[in-house]
Amino acid sequence: MNKNKLIAAYSDFMKHLHETMENTLHSFAEALEISKEKTSKTSDLTADELNKLSGYIKRDIEGAAHGLSDKEDKDSLSEWFKFDIELIENFTLDAFLSVADKTRLELDKLKQLAETHTYHSGDITVPGTFICDDCGKEIAFKTTSEIPECPACHATTFIRI
Template identity: 40%
Template sequence: MSPSTPQDPFDRLASAYDKMLNEVHKAAESARENTLPGIKEYLADAREKLIELGELSREEAEKVSGYIERDMKDAANYLLETGEQLSAWWRFDVQQVENRLFEMFTGVADQTKLELAKLAERASQSSLYHTGEVTGPGTLVCTSCNKEMHFKKTGHIPPCSGCKGTEFKRSSMSKG
């Protein structure tokens, strides 16, 4: 294992999330089309690249790309429903987020916003997040006890520290 490869399996997946998101961002920036099929293709290409480089197994790459797709859809739903800035979706100061991660995430979210609006209209319930998955920056709320977990960078989702719950929803600033 190289010195730049995290030892912890969860850290490895979080690092892969950032690498995969970076690849999608680079592909989306260089393309003229801003459509969902394009983003899905870029994500598939990024997934295959990490597999070919031996950084992830196929199963791990599928998980990570699923996490990114979930986060993109969730961010787009929030942007469409509220009209707020992406920083409100994260629910903490954007200055605390690594600048490059912010640029990548915002770029991909902005480019897919219109196409994801079509998917958001068909979605019957919000995206659920589960213990053991990886998520990008933001605030998750336990569906059992409403305790918040704040992610300032990509990381794995642990059980709720309040009730040991394993299911979470993305928090929004518009809570009453």
């Protein structure tokens, strides 16, 4: 696996992720998948390399999101990076900060929801919408139903939204 190829693709993937989250109302998980698909069309990465790259970006964005304060704050991001963010290329920084902040808000919302109740596959529930704890896939019930495994990733825990 060519590391330089992955490093270049990381930047392209981040640009796609930033554009996807700026222009639409996708969740971070959905935007990550869309960006992976766009990156696959503009690179010669294998499916395995794309999955690995997607994992790296997910890890980095979620890590930064946990490190950000309640407002887009370059000081808190500098603290997370442990160096002066002025050393980072401007677009990369803006894209990363924007995606990390939106992801922080998404994670905060999920955390608040998780503190109330967790639902499991096999549970019976009244109508409502649930988010998969693992991949963020939403499933909705219009009648009293049994909660299935996640149709996207087969996880078994959900949060009601």
